Amino acid sequence: MSLRFYDTASAEVRDFVPLQAGKVGLYYCGATVQGDPHVGHIRSGIAFDQLTRWLRYSGYEVTVVRNVTDIDDKILAKSAASYLPEGLEDPLAVPNEPWWALAYRYEQAFERAYDILGVQRPTYEPRATGHIPEMHQLIALLIDRGHAYPALDGSGDVYFDVRSWSEYGSLTRQKIEDMQAAPDAGPRGKKDPRDFALWKGYKEGEPATASWPSPWGTGRPGWHLECSAMVTKYLGPEFDIHGGGLDLRFPHHENEMAQSRAAGHGFANFWMHNGMVTYEGEKMSKSVGNIVTPTEMLELARPVVVRYYLGQAQYRSALDYNPGSLTEAAAAVERIEGFLQRALKFLYGEDFGFVDSDVPAAFRAAMDDDLNVPQALAVIHETVRAGNTALDGKDSEGIERALHQVLAMTDVLFINPLDPHWNTGGTDIAARQALDTLVKAQLEERRAAREAKDWARADAIRDTLAAAGVVVEDSADGPTWTVAAR
Numbered sequence: 001m002s003l004r005f006y007d008t009a010s011a012e013v014r015d016f017v018p019l020q021a022g023k024v025g026l027y028y029c030g031a032t033v034q035g036d037p038h039v040g041h042i043r044s045g046i047a048f049d050q051l052t053r054w055l056r057y058s059g060y061e062v063t064v065v066r067n068v069t070d071i072d073d074k075i076l077a078k079s080a081a082s083y084l085p086e087g088l089e090d091p092l093a094v095p096n097e098p099w100w101a102l103a104y105r106y107e108q109a110f111e112r113a114y115d116i117l118g119v120q121r122p123t124y125e126p127r128a129t130g131h132i133p134e135m136h137q138l139i140a141l142l143i144d145r146g147h148a149y150p151a152l153d154g155s156g157d158v159y160f161d162v163r164s165w166s167e168y169g170s171l172t173r174q175k176i177e178d179m180q181a182a183p184d185a186g187p188r189g190k191k192d193p194r195d196f197a198l199w200k201g202y203k204e205g206e207p208a209t210a211s212w213p214s215p216w217g218t219g220r221p222g223w224h225l226e227c228s229a230m231v232t233k234y235l236g237p238e239f240d241i242h243g244g245g246l247d248l249r250f251p252h253h254e255n256e257m258a259q260s261r262a263a264g265h266g267f268a269n270f271w272m273h274n275g276m277v278t279y280e281g282e283k284m285s286k287s288v289g290n291i292v293t294p295t296e297m298l299e300l301a302r303p304v305v306v307r308y309y310l311g312q313a314q315y316r317s318a319l320d321y322n323p324g325s326l327t328e329a330a331a332a333v334e335r336i337e338g339f340l341q342r343a344l345k346f347l348y349g350e351d352f353g354f355v356d357s358d359v360p361a362a363f364r365a366a367m368d369d370d371l372n373v374p375q376a377l378a379v380i381h382e383t384v385r386a387g388n389t390a391l392d393g394k395d396s397e398g399i400e401r402a403l404h405q406v407l408a409m410t411d412v413l414f415i416n417p418l419d420p421h422w423n424t425g426g427t428d429i430a431a432r433q434a435l436d437t438l439v440k441a442q443l444e445e446r447r448a449a450r451e452a453k454d455w456a457r458a459d460a461i462r463d464t465l466a467a468a469g470v471v472v473e474d475s476a477d478g479p480t481w482t483v484a485a486r
Contacts, residue, residue, distance in 0.1 A: 008271040025235040028243035032069040033106040047315040064122040070103040134229040147262040151189030156201020156217030197222035224255035238266030304422035337417040343403040357404035
């Protein structure tokens with residue numbers, strides 16, 4: 001099977017053929033850094049990380065661009081609130097925090113979450129505020145081509161004229177007449193209420209640092225314009241894949257596509273959108289109080305378990321969270337981990353190295369079929385079961401084959417629980433080695449107690465380890481241990 005992806009624009013699964021042989025340009029929308037990351041942000045990051053890893057495994061040279069929106073109405077509003085007493089009711093608020101400091105603080109929170117959960121850093125991660133000249137050039141081009149105009153009220157705003165572009169609405173298959181007014185600026189200076197802002201003129205009360213000179217007056221960029229300018233700079237006027245969450249299709253991606261194509265750019269060849277995360281079938285909402293954050297998930301489970309959970313559904317599907325979700329994901333990870341530990345000990349003893357291997361054909365077919373991760377995970381667990389059967393029968397050849405295949409598959413999805421990143425929380429390899437030494441000493445003491453038929457002492461050691469979160473499993477080949485999900 002050839003590599004195939006679902007393209008939102010054409011509403012069909014199409015064969016993927018890159019614009020340049022052997023190379024892929026991928027842009028996906030990153031954070032608007034006005035608050036801490038939520039699980040939707042992280043799920044999107046993991047989905048496009050899986051895509052990137054699979055493309056690279058398949059032999060492509062992949063350039064990944066993920067933007068940071070560091071200037072935005074909500075960023076300015078939250079900064080302004082920090083100068084008022086009522087604005088400090090938020091326990092995370094910093095008193096008198098400039099907008100740029102707030103944006104950078106939350107940008108770092110996103111980076112920490114991505115890093116902990118194994119989302120690779122992009123090739124380039126441009127900030128909107130660093131690309132104002134490119135945005136001016138794009139606006140001028142759109143005005144020259146008759147697709148944009150300065151606001152009729154002299155406010156300094158510049159708008160995209162949606163009726164000037166006959167294909168407007170094609171990404172989401174809507175008619176202009178059925179659309180609501182664009183909420184990014186008042187309708188007073190617009191030709192049509194649905195025209196959206198490319199440039200926002202300075203308004204009284206806004207910080208002077210949040211505006212830049214332009215041919216149309218001092219101001220700042222509109223949200224949609226930012227992505228078009230940045231992706232064009234780093235990937236060119238036409239590139240392979242544009243990604244993001246399903247909630248960004250309209251108006252953000254619809255507007256991106258319209259302004260870029262109206263400027264004469266081919267823009268994205270594929271549009272890929274990941275589904276939302278729900279809570280017991282309901283949309284997560286602050287007003288309902290059913291939001292679960294990545295931080296809360298990481299308090300309940302190891303990072304590899306959280307990554308496994310957030311990446312286990314097919315990327316276009318909704319991912320439903322319930323109180324047992326992480327327990328189920330932990331059990332799945334522990335099955336993989338238990339097999340790997342037993343197999344490595346059987347084949348190599350205490351001194352082993354990881355061996356490169358190809359993934360099975362069934363795994364490759366699943367991933368080539370629009371990143372069918374659920375089917376790919378099924379192949380992993382089928383291989384784990386076959387490996388455990390081989391272990392029970394001491395079939396060295398079968399054990400080795402299963403071991404290498406499981407390592408290859410879990411490495412591709414970055415859910416190999418023995419990878420140093422996960423064993424140390426992604427930070428301290430020495431800590432894992434120290435823990436291993438201490439646990440093995442306890443297990444040796446427990447073995448001696450059992451040989452002496454001191455069952456009380458043996459049980460006490462096991463209970464002490466369990467209280468510390470260390471799960472001991474006895475087998476004919478001796479005990480093994482894992483750290484239980486928190």
